[in-house]
Amino acid sequence: FVKHLDRVKKPLIQTPIAIRAERDGITVEVAMWWNDSYHENVLAFTNNIPQRDGGTHLAGFRAALTRQITGYGDASGQTKKEKVSLTGDDCREGLTAVLSVKVPDPKFSSQTKDKLVSSEVRPVVESLVNEALGTWLEEHPSEGKVVVEKVIQAAAAREAARKARDITRKSTLGVTSLPGKLADCQERDPAKSEIFIVEGDSAGGSAKGGRSRQNQAILPLRGKILNVERARFDRMLSSDMIGTLITALGTSIGKDEFNADKLRYHKIILMTDADVDGAHIRTLLLTFFFRQMPELIERGHLYIAQPPLYKVTRGKSSQYLKDESAYEEYLIDSGLEEASLTLGSGEVRTGQDLHSAIDDALAVRQLINGLHTRYNRSVVEQAAIAGALNADVLADLGRANAMAERVAKRLDLIAEDTERGWTGRLSTSNDGVGGYVFERTVRGVKEFVQLDAGLINSADARQLDRYASRLAEIYSEPPVLRRKEVSETIAGPLALLNAVFATGRKGLTMQRYKGLGEMNAEQLWETTLDPNVRSLLQVKVTDATDADSLFSRLMGDEVEPRREFIQDNALSVANLDV
Incomplete structure (x- = not known):
């Protein structure tokens, strides 16, 4: 019958625990097990009458269950390891049980017999279940x-829920009184207010000095925030940094408590x-907001x-550039002032024609x-x-030899005069793979370069x-x-870029900001x-399934998927900071 009650749930143990015993004329029968749900389902009967x-x-029954489960957890060291204290409610989360007693002269609280009040029944049931459950735990x-x-997970969730409720009860005054952390704004209309979550106290100090106090709040976070992908809900809420963040936002957290x-x-x-x-x-x-407050992303608040x-x-003129691309664009504009490119045919390119050549060189x-470093x-x-x-050229032996x-x-x-002597040919079976081979000897050292068929047949080569x-x-x-x-x-497009960049850098002073703390308050405002x-x-989520998979892959406990992702995307990395 217990299996039937849990037919659509996943059980935690293979077979229900069955207890049948008699003492002092009272017969006790119990069938019980746990499933992966969060609800208790215990049916009680006396002389086949449901209560x-x-x-x-x-x-x-409940007293015996609590004593045995908590005692087993303490004895095994599991509760000490997890630093939790178990209660009866924790022990019964996910429990499905049928309890039936046979009593010679039962007493009920009313004629409907909804509640058994015979005092002699409790010690008998408690003693028999205590003994039988203790034996089962020893044998399994x-x-x-x-x-x-x-049960430990239930206890952790209970504690987390309590903390969530405590956070919810904190008033707005509690937020503004956070010393050295939240610098709140004067505006009380959320639609007109914004909060900057800033990395570190140094940047936080500059941001506090440069902000508009009317509608801009600053919350500095020191150190790295907890990775919520790997942390249980209770551990997440025990983090002071996350607690401060939740309190500042005012939404609380958790399924039942969160209110956007x-x-x-x-x-x-x-x-x-x-x-x-x-x-x-x-x-x-981003992991925290995606996992714990996705509604804020859906509403467009992040x-x-x-x-x-x-x-x-340059001189007395300064300019801020947001990224590497903007910096290169600035260098190109500076480097091409009054510049011209004279081709071998005598044609001279300037202005937009020269810019087009630069665009091709960038591509x-x-x-x-994007090619392999070899x-x-x-x-x-x-x-x-x-x-x-061109792969078609390589397929034609005569054209391929001429091309080499x-x-x-x-x-x-x-090449420099002393470094010439290049020869080109098609690769042979001795070279290992098909394609072109180029060789030269410089000061007694032989250089061997191969452009194999794998390269020439690649998507990047076709684009080139x-x-x-x-x-x-x-x-x-x-x-x-x-x-x-x-x-x-x-010599070629790469040399053209290098020459233009070098010209653009002349007379230029460049400062690269690795930290917001390097800016003063005025610069941060500007x-x-x-x-x-x-x-x-x-921040938007266009495909929730892909986003979920990506966060699990990169931020989860499994190392292998993360390593595969890094290996697959290693060549796409730009501006690696090491």
Whole structure:
């Protein structure tokens, strides 16, 4: 019957515990087990009559159950290890049981017989269940451990729920009195208020000094926030940092307690450093909001600040640049002032035509950088200009041999006089794989470079080959870049970028901000806090299933999926901070 009651639930033990015993003329029968739910389901009978309100037989059963489970947990060391104190309610979470007693002269509280009041029944039931359950736990230690683990989880959840309720009861005055932590704003309308969650006390000090006190609150967090993906709910709420965050937001936490309508700020802005530690803290905060307060993301309340990564100064003029791309764009604009590119045909490119050549060079650089590090970048660049990355050419023996020689000539064309002597050929079986082989000997040292068929048949190589005609038009003969009275011969698109960047850096002072604490209050307002000039990224979840999988993979306990993700995406990393 117990199995029937739990037919749609997952049991924690293989077979229900069956107890049948008699003492002092009272017969006691019990069938019980635990499932993975959170509800107790105990049916009590006296002489086959059900007692909806229980009675002395149920009280005896519960007392014996609590004594044995808590005693077993203490004896095994599980409760001490988890630092929890078990109660009867914890022991009965997920319990399904049928309790039946046969009593010669039962007494009930009313004619409906909903509650047994015979006092002599309790000690008999308590004694018999205590003995039988103790024996079962001794004979089934592995299943007993599973049951106690379930009970410990119930105790932890109970404690967490209590803490959540305590946090909920804290008043708004309690938030503003947090010393050295939350710097609240004057505005009381959540729709007009915003809170910046800032990394560290240093940045927090600058942010507090630079903010608009009218509607901007600052909450500095010191150190790394707890990874809630790996932490039980009770451990999460025991974290002072998370408790402070929950209190500041005002929503409470947990299924039954969370209330998004009580959010005190309708813009929650994560403002962390641009270095790897800042990215880690931002990821931990995103994990917290995704797992514990997803409704705030769904309502569009969560944002990520975009503080500048660079400050560039030329003369008396300063400018903030938000990322590497903006910095390169600035260098290009500076480097191309009064610049021209003279091609081998005599054509001179300036203005938008020269900018188009730079755009192509940026795209080619990204594709080449995406290739495996075993490939020589300079050789790949010259092969792309020559058109050698076309798989159709490699398939034609005659064209492929001619192409190998053409690329070798290009390599000699851009090499120093003492470092020439490149030869090119198709690879043989001795080389291991198909493709091109280029060799030279410089000062007695032989250099061997291979562009194998795997590279030439790759998606990146096919993308590079689409630029072949435009690259050949500009670089078939090395062009000359001129700016004012300075000229430089350009070997290819990568060399063009390097030359323009070098020119753009002349007379420039660059400061890279790795931490928000490096900015003073005025700079932080100008770049990150001022609503008129700042950039914010709104956090959205377009595919909840993918997001769930990604957080579990990257932030969970399993190491293997995380390692696979890192290996699969290693070549996509830019600006690695080591």
